[in-house]
Amino acid sequence: MINEFILALPLLLIAIGSILVLMLDAATRNKQIVYYTSILVLLGLGISAGYTLQFDVAIIAQADKTISANTIFYGGMSAVFDIIFAMGGLLTLFASREYLQRNYKEINECYSLVLLAVVGMVVIAHSNSLIMLFLGVELMSIVFYILTGFFRNREHALEAALKYFILGSFASGFLLYGIALIYGSTGSLILSDISQQIASGNYNSIYLSIGLGLMTVGLCFKVAAFPFHQWAPDVYYGSPTAISGFLCTSGKAAALVALVVVAKNVLSVETSNVNYLLESTTARNILAGISACTMIIGNLSALAQKNVKRMLAYSSVAHAGYILMGIVACSTEGFYAVAFYCAVYLFMQVGAFAIVGFIEFRDEGNMLISDYADLRTTHPALAAAMACFMLSLAGIPPFGGFFGKYFLFVAAIKSGYLWLTLIAVVASIISMYFYIGLILTMYFKNNENPINVGKMQGTKLTVALSIIGVILLGIMPNVFYGLFNFTF
Amino acid sequence: MTLEIISFVVFALLAIASALLVITAKHPVVSAMSMIFHFFMLAGLYLTLSAQFIAVMQVMVYAGAIMVLVVFAIMLLNLGDEGKLRSGFNFRKLVAWFLGGALAVQIAVLLSNGALSNTAISEKASELGTAQVIGGELFTNYIYPIEIVGILLFAAIVGAIYMAKKNLPTEE
Numbered sequence: 001m002i003n004e005f006i007l008a009l010p011l012l013l014i015a016i017g018s019i020l021v022l023m024l025d026a027a028t029r030n031k032q033i034v035y036y037t038s039i040l041v042l043l044g045l046g047i048s049a050g051y052t053l054q055f056d057v058a059i060i061a062q063a064d065k066t067i068s069a070n071t072i073f074y075g076g077m078s079a080v081f082d083i084i085f086a087m088g089g090l091l092t093l094f095a096s097r098e099y100l101q102r103n104y105k106e107i108n109e110c111y112s113l114v115l116l117a118v119v120g121m122v123v124i125a126h127s128n129s130l131i132m133l134f135l136g137v138e139l140m141s142i143v144f145y146i147l148t149g150f151f152r153n154r155e156h157a158l159e160a161a162l163k164y165f166i167l168g169s170f171a172s173g174f175l176l177y178g179i180a181l182i183y184g185s186t187g188s189l190i191l192s193d194i195s196q197q198i199a200s201g202n203y204n205s206i207y208l209s210i211g212l213g214l215m216t217v218g219l220c221f222k223v224a225a226f227p228f229h230q231w232a233p234d235v236y237y238g239s240p241t242a243i244s245g246f247l248c249t250s251g252k253a254a255a256l257v258a259l260v261v262v263a264k265n266v267l268s269v270e271t272s273n274v275n276y277l278l279e280s281t282t283a284r285n286i287l288a289g290i291s292a293c294t295m296i297i298g299n300l301s302a303l304a305q306k307n308v309k310r311m312l313a314y315s316s317v318a319h320a321g322y323i324l325m326g327i328v329a330c331s332t333e334g335f336y337a338v339a340f341y342c343a344v345y346l347f348m349q350v351g352a353f354a355i356v357g358f359i360e361f362r363d364e365g366n367m368l369i370s371d372y373a374d375l376r377t378t379h380p381a382l383a384a385a386m387a388c389f390m391l392s393l394a395g396i397p398p399f400g401g402f403f404g405k406y407f408l409f410v411a412a413i414k415s416g417y418l419w420l421t422l423i424a425v426v427a428s429i430i431s432m433y434f435y436i437g438l439i440l441t442m443y444f445k446n447n448e449n450p451i452n453v454g455k456m457q458g459t460k461l462t463v464a465l466s467i468i469g470v471i472l473l474g475i476m477p478n479v480f481y482g483l484f485n486f487t488f
Numbered sequence: 489m490t491l492e493i494i495s496f497v498v499f500a501l502l503a504i505a506s507a508l509l510v511i512t513a514k515h516p517v518v519s520a521m522s523m524i525f526h527f528f529m530l531a532g533l534y535l536t537l538s539a540q541f542i543a544v545m546q547v548m549v550y551a552g553a554i555m556v557l558v559v560f561a562i563m564l565l566n567l568g569d570e571g572k573l574r575s576g577f578n579f580r581k582l583v584a585w586f587l588g589g590a591l592a593v594q595i596a597v598l599l600s601n602g603a604l605s606n607t608a609i610s611e612k613a614s615e616l617g618t619a620q621v622i623g624g625e626l627f628t629n630y631i632y633p634i635e636i637v638g639i640l641l642f643a644a645i646v647g648a649i650y651m652a653k654k655n656l657p658t659e660e
Contacts, residue, residue: 015639022646069629109650116643123636135636139643146647 007055007074009048010082014122017041018115025108035097038111042089042118049082053483070190071129073261080339080483081125081257087469088250088346089118095354095462096242103151103240110150114246117143121254124261130179130189133258137175137222140254141168144247148239160238167221167231175218181211191265198269212283215262222255224248225324226293229317233301236313241360244309245353248316253342256323260335263327280330288328288420294321295427302434307367308356311434312349315393318431319345322408325420329411336484337407343480344392344400344473351466352389355382358459359451366451369438373447382456383442385463392470394435395428400473407477496536503529516562520555527551539617 005012021041025034052075092114100110120140127133145168149161183189185207186197197203217228224232236244267280298318305311323345326338359366359375359382366372376383392399405428409421456463473480506529509522527550534543615621626634 015635019639019642069631071630071632109646113643113646116639116646119636119639129633131630131633132636135633135640139636139640142640142644142647146643146650149651152651 004074007052008072010045010052010079011072011122011126013048014041014045014115014119017044018112018119021115022109022112025112031108034108034111035093038093038115039090041115042086042093045118045122046083046086046090049079049086053079053083070192071132072126073128074126077257077260077335077339078122078125081253081342082122083483084253084339084343084346085118085121085125085250087343088246088253088350089114091346091350091354091462091465092242092246092250094458094465095245095350095357096240098456098458099240099242099357107150110147110243113143113147113150114243117147117246118250121250121257124254125257127258127261128191130182130191130194133261134172134176134179137219137255137258138172140251141172141222144168144251147243147247148235150240150243154238157238157240160235164231164235171218171221171228173218174214174221178211178214178216178218181207181214185211191261195265195269198266212262212266216259216283216287219255219259219262220290223252223259223320223324224317225290225320226297227290229294229298229320232317233310233313236316237307237310241309241353241357244313245350245357248313248353249342249346249349252316252320252323253346256320256327256338256342259324259327260338263330264335267330284328284330284415287324288417291321291324291328292420292423294318294324295424296321296430299427299430303430305434306369308369308372308438309353309360309367311369311438312352312356315431315434316349318427319349319393321427322405322424325408325412325417325424328417328420329408329415331411331415333407333414334411336481337404337411339484340407340473340477340480341404344404344470347466347469347473348389348392348399348401351463351470352386352393354459354462354466355386355389358382358456359453366453369441370445371451372438372442373445375442375451378452382463385467386442387439388467388470390435390439392474394432398471398474400470400477403474403477492536496533499529499532499536503533517559520559520562523558524551524555527555537617541617541619541622544619 017037018041021034021038024037028034055075093111096110096114100107117140120136120138120143123132123136123139125136127136145161145165148164149158151157179189182194185204186194187203188194188197198208220226221228221231232248236248239247267283269280295318298314298316298321302311302314302318305314319341323338323341326334326336326341328334329337356367359372359379372386375386388399392401395401395405405424409424412418412421412424503526506522506526510519510526513519513522527546531543531546531551534540534546
C-alpha cells in the first residue's frame with residue numbers, strides 16, 4: 001500500500017518550501033542563503049516527482065485517498081509536469097540572479113515569487129477537481145501579475161502589469177463561471193466523476209456546453225491563444241527579461257496542462273446524450289480553428305518585429321498554437337506530444353530569453369535585431385548558443401524542436417486533422433524567416449562596434465543547461481518518452 | 489401564520505424598501521447606509537432558510553468589509569451632490585431596464601406555472617447550514633483546496649506589500 005503522503009510529496013515540498021524561503025528572507029540579511037534554499041527546494045520538487053513517477057497510475061488510483069478526498073491526481077502525467085516546472089524554475093532562478101544584480105539591486109522577493117508561481121503550476125498539474133484547477137490557475141496568475149510589474153520604476157512594466165491584471169482577472173471570471181455551470185450541470189467538481197456523468201448521459205447538456213465554452217475562453221486567455229492573445233506581447237515585453245522566459249514557458253505549459261486535464265476527462269468521453277450541443281468533435285474543431293489562427297497570427301506578427309524580445313514574445317504565441325494541436329488530437333499520443341513539446345519549448349525559449357536578458361545589459365539597451373549584428377566576433381559562444389535555440393524554435397532536425405513538432409503533427413494526423421497539420425507546416429515555414437534572419441544577422445552582418453557586455457556568470461548555467469536539454473531531447477527523444485509509463 | 493412566514497414577510501418587505509431607497513436617495517451616504525440595512529435584511533432572510541453560516545458571512549463580508557470600502561470611496565471622492573452626476577437617457581439604462589424586465593417576466597412565469605408554489609425547506613438544510621458542518625467539510629474533504637487558498641492569499645499579500653512599498657532599494 002502506498003502512503004498518500006509519499007505521493008503528495010512534490011506538492012507538499014514546494015508549498016512548504018516556497019513559504020520557508022520567504023521566511024528566511026525576512027529572518028536573515030544574507031541573500032546567498034535565500035537563493036540557494038530556493039534552488040534546493042526546486043531540486044527537491046524535481047527529485048520527489050521523479051520518485052513518484054515509478055509508481056503505476058493504476059496502483060495509485062487504488063491508494064487510499066482519504067486525505068485528498070480525490071481532489072488530487074498523483075503520479076503519471078502530473079509527475080512529469082512537476083519535473084518540467086521544477087526545471088523551468090531552476091533555469092529562471094539561475095538567469096534572474098545576474099539579471100537582477102545588474103538591473104536592480106537584487107531583491108529576494110523575486111525568488112520566493114517564482115517558487116510561489118511554481119506551487120500554482122504544480123497544483124494545476126495535480127488537480128483532479130475543478131476547485132484545485134481554478135486555485136492553481138489563480139495562484140499562478142497572481143504571482144505573474146506581480147512578477148510582470150517587478151521593475152516598479154519602469155513605466156511600461158507597470159503598464160504591462162496593470163493590463164495583465166485587469167484582463168487576467170476578467171479571464172479568471174470566465175473560468176470560474178464556466179466551472180460553476182459545469183458543477184450545476186453534472187453535480188460534481190471531481191473531474192473523474194464528471195467524466196462518468198458525461199459517459200452515462202446524466203447531465204444538463206446546455207449548461208455543460210456553455211460551461212465548457214466559458215472555461216475554454218478562460219484557459220485560452222491564459223495560454224494566449226488567438227482571439228485572446230493581445231495581452232501576451234505587451235506582458236512578455238514589459239516584464240523583466242529573465243522572468244518573461246518563465247512566463248511564456250512554464251506559465252504557458254501550466255495553462256496547457258489545465259486544458260489537458262479538462263480535455264482528457266471531458267472531451268475524450270463518448271456520451272450517450274444526443275442533445276449535447278458541444279459534443280467532442282465540434283469542440284475539437286473549434287479548438288483546431290483557434291490553434292490554426294494562433295500559429296498563423298503569431299508568426300505573421302513576429303515577422304514584422306524589429307525588437308528581439310518582442311519577436312520572441314510573438315513567436316511564443318505561435319508556439320502555443322502548435323502545442324494546442326496535441327489537445328485537438330485529444331488522444332494519449334497527443335497528450336504525450338504536449339508534454340514533450342512543453343519540455344523542449346521550456347529549454348529553447350528560456351535559453352533564448354536568458355541570452356537576450358544578458359545582452360540587454362542595463363536598462364533595456366541592445367534589444368534591436370540590428371544590435372545583434374556581428375555578435376560572433378565579441379561573443380562567439382553566445383552567438384552559437386543563440387543560433388542553436390533559433391534553429392530549435394524553427395524546428396530544424398538535430399534539435400529538440402524538430403521532434404516536438406514531429407510528435408504533435410503525427411498525433412494530429414492520426415486523429416484526422418491533416419488540414420491543421422498542413423497549416424502548422426506553413427506556419428513553421430513562415431517562422432523560419434525571422435528565426436534564421438536573426439542567425440544571419442549575428443553571423444554575416446557587419447557592425448562597426450559590435451556589442452560587448454562582459455562576462456557571464458549565472459546565466460551561463462541556464463544557457464548551458466538549455467543547450468544540453470535542447471540537444472539531448474533532439475538526439476534521444478526516447479529518453480523523455482521513457483518517462484511515460486502511464487496512460488492518460 | 490407561523491413565525492417563519494411572519495419573519496420572512498418582515499425581512500422581505502424591509503429588504504425591498506431599503507433596496508428602493510438605495511437607488512432613489514439623493515445623498516450618496518444615505519444610499520450607502522440603506523445598502524448596509526439591505527444586507528442585514530438579506531442576512532435575516534438567509535436565517536429563515538436555516539443558512540446560519542451564510543447569514544453571518546453576509547454580515548461580516550458585505551455589511552462589514554465591502555461597505556467600509558464603499559463609504560471610503562464616497563468620502564474620498566467627496567460626492568456631496570449627486571445631481572451633478574445624473575445623466576439623461578443612455579444605452580446603459582436601456583440594457584438595465586431590459587435585463588430587469590426579463591428577470592421580472594421570468595419570475596412571473598415561474599409563479600404562474602406553480603413551479604415555486606411547492607417549496608419547503610428540506611430537513612437536511614438546517615444541518616448543512618451550520619458553521620460546524622462547513623468547517624468539518626473544509627478541513628476534511630477540502631483540506632487541499634483550503635491550504636492552497638492560504639498560499640494564494642499569502643502570495644497576494646506579499647505582492648501587495650512589494651507593490652506598495654515606499655522605498656525600493658534601487659538607488660544604492
